[in-house]
Amino acid sequence: MDLFLQLTFAGLAIGSIYSCVALAVVMIYQATDHFNFAQGEMAMFSTFIAWTMLGLGLPIWVAFFLAVAISFVAGVLIERIVVRPVENAPVLNQIIVFIGLLVIFNSVAGWIWEYTIKPFPSLFPKSFGFETTLISAHNIGVIGLTLIVLAMVFAFFRFTRVGLAMRAAAANPDSARLVGISVGWMLALGWGLAAAIGAVGGVLVAPIVYLEPNMMSGVLLYGFAGALLGGVSSPGGAVLGGLVVGVLENWVGQYVPGGAELKLTFALVLIVGVLMFKPAGLFGRIVVKRV
Amino acid sequence: MALLEVKGLKAYYRQTEALHGIDFSLDEGSITTILGANGAGKTTTLRAICRMIRTEGEIRFDGQDITGLSTERVVSRGIAHVPEGRGTFVRQSVIENLQLGAYTRRNKAEIAADIERVYGYFPRLRERHAQQAGTLSGGEQQMLAIGRALMLRPKLMLLDEPSFGLAPLIVQEIYGIMARIRDAEGTSMLLVEQNANIALNLADHAYLLETGAVVMSGESAIIRDDENVRRSYLGY
Ligand SMILES: Nc1ncnc2c1ncn2[C@@H]1O[C@H](COP(=O)(O)OP(=O)(O)O)[C@@H](O)[C@H]1O
Ligand SMILES: [Mg+2]
Numbered sequence: 465m466d467l468f469l470q471l472t473f474a475g476l477a478i479g480s481i482y483s484c485v486a487l488a489v490v491m492i493y494q495a496t497d498h499f500n501f502a503q504g505e506m507a508m509f510s511t512f513i514a515w516t517m518l519g520l521g522l523p524i525w526v527a528f529f530l531a532v533a534i535s536f537v538a539g540v541l542i543e544r545i546v547v548r549p550v551e552n553a554p555v556l557n558q559i560i561v562f563i564g565l566l567v568i569f570n571s572v573a574g575w576i577w578e579y580t581i582k583p584f585p586s587l588f589p590k591s592f593g594f595e596t597t598l599i600s601a602h603n604i605g606v607i608g609l610t611l612i613v614l615a616m617v618f619a620f621f622r623f624t625r626v627g628l629a630m631r632a633a634a635a636n637p638d639s640a641r642l643v644g645i646s647v648g649w650m651l652a653l654g655w656g657l658a659a660a661i662g663a664v665g666g667v668l669v670a671p672i673v674y675l676e677p678n679m680m681s682g683v684l685l686y687g688f689a690g691a692l693l694g695g696v697s698s699p700g701g702a703v704l705g706g707l708v709v710g711v712l713e714n715w716v717g718q719y720v721p722g723g724a725e726l727k728l729t730f731a732l733v734l735i736v737g738v739l740m741f742k743p744a745g746l747f748g749r750i751v752v753k754r755v
Numbered sequence: 756m757a758l759l760e761v762k763g764l765k766a767y768y769r770q771t772e773a774l775h776g777i778d779f780s781l782d783e784g785s786i787t788t789i790l791g792a793n794g795a796g797k798t799t800t801l802r803a804i805c806r807m808i809r810t811e812g813e814i815r816f817d818g819q820d821i822t823g824l825s826t827e828r829v830v831s832r833g834i835a836h837v838p839e840g841r842g843t844f845v846r847q848s849v850i851e852n853l854q855l856g857a858y859t860r861r862n863k864a865e866i867a868a869d870i871e872r873v874y875g876y877f878p879r880l881r882e883r884h885a886q887q888a889g890t891l892s893g894g895e896q897q898m899l900a901i902g903r904a905l906m907l908r909p910k911l912m913l914l915d916e917p918s919f920g921l922a923p924l925i926v927q928e929i930y931g932i933m934a935r936i937r938d939a940e941g942t943s944m945l946l947v948e949q950n951a952n953i954a955l956n957l958a959d960h961a962y963l964l965e966t967g968a969v970v971m972s973g974e975s976a977i978i979r980d981d982e983n984v985r986r987s988y989l990g991y
Contacts, residue, residue, distance in 0.1 A: 625858070632844050632855050639842035642805065643903065644830040644859035 477603035479710020484665035485687025504684030510663030539659025695748025845889025856906030
């Protein structure tokens with residue numbers, strides 16, 4: 465029973481990181497109808513920025529907040545400079561741009577910081593003041609922090625003027641312009657937010673998977689699986705999907721014979737399965753519309 | 756001075772010229788209607804004013820040339836466009852649609868008061884304020900679109916066939932409210948319609964548009980009563 469609970473809690477922790485990635489991916493998907501394949505590499509790059517600042521002697525929380533802020537600005541700039549010029553280009557060109565971004569971030573990171581794996585410290589103390597064998601202090605912190613971040617993101621979209629404008633611009637750009645919303649800037653803001661959320665995920669996952677340029681490839685795949693499972697039209701669903709995938713991954717790894725070796729295969733099976741049997745995902749909404 | 760003055764306006768969809776150099780103007784506080792059959796270029800004219808398509812020619816609003824502005828800049832100058840198809844934000848609630856209409860404004864108290872004012876014109880929107888806007892009936896969505904435009908506190912409202920696809924009784928209701936809005940707020944309106952009869956009853960001035968060119972203009976009352984015009988252009 466203890467093992468089961470340990471697996472489940474660890475799954476929730478890694479799953480909440482998948483949720484961050486899934487949410488970042490879904491935010492951009494809703495606005496552009498494209499998956500940003502570079503989301504994971506951007507998060508990896510953000511984590512290296514935090515690591516560099518740690519090396520300069522900054523406290524870890526300062527490094528964390530700075531890396532998130534820098535990622536936000538970088539996300540905005542990437543949209544303005546790289547993505548915007550291909551906004552109206554054919555789908556294939558856009559996908560190539562996203563994949564190009566992925567390769568560039570990966571190789572630039574490898575060039576600057578090399579491909580050797582590096583330990584990355586946890587944001588959290590060794591103990592929260594109580595003893596348990598069921599969940600590590602880092603994982604408690606991961607779950608707590610991602611919950612706070614995700615709640616803030618949802619409150620932003622739900623309750624603020626700009627959040628509402630971003631939803632409107634994503635859903636109906638023509639009408640959004642006609643109420644005075646600058647759709648282009650909303651898109652850029654969305655990229656910034658997605659990059660910032662991804663950076664949170666990167667810094668949280670680095671102590672678990674170690675820091676290296678390829679550290680996000682598995683996380684991104686699971687994040688995609690979570691997003692698809694929850695439904696790419698539903699940010700809340702994507703977050704739940706990420707959690708479910710994290711827990712399932714751990715269960716499969718332990719209880720399915722050969723599961724440990726097949727973990728990534730499991731993500732692919734899940735992705736293909738969802739696409740085949742429930743393309744809208746578990747929580748994807750069919751828009752209610754009367755003509 | 757005219758609030759809106761358009762001279763030699765041409766508009767293009769890719770290489771195709773859809774407006775062939777039209778002139779018209781609209782006085783502050785007045786309602787002007789542009790009438791024409793399907794495909795005449797009415798929607799294109801409104802899109803041109805809002806800078807949604809490529810144009811040549813002059814568009815002056817409030818004395819200033821607006822052809823160099825983006826759509827959202829034109830809107831923040833005080834032009835509210837009630838578009839063809841109503842432009843509802845279908846997944847947002849009714850009240851969120853109204854809040855979006857006030858996006859360019861910041862004063863929360865004034866916005867809240869204006870939402871109440873819109874509910875005053877359209878009580879049905881108050882009843883349905885929390886409902887997803889995509890679930891409203893066509894008439895209610897048209898009311899919401901006009902309400903959303905009012906939330907800008909516009910100097911000029913562009914209305915694209917507000918009667919389209921609605922039952923005659925609903926059309927009567929909506930036009931009645933547009934008249935009340937004109938009287939109470941003094942909002943100028945540029946109204947585009949195929950339904951010439953009802954538009955001429957509301958408007959002060961009328962232009963007849965045929966395949967991208969103005970073929971006639973004048974006082975609504977005169978156009979309405981002109982036997983020849985009616986037969987050749989309005990078909991009733
Ligand atoms: N998106 C478009 N692409 C190409 N041609 C268009 C487009 N929209 C309208 N047109 C053409 O422009 C002309 C005017 O159309 P429109 O302004 O929509 O007419 P109306 O609103 O008076 O019915 C028509 O010939 C129409 O076929
Ligand atoms: Mg039209």
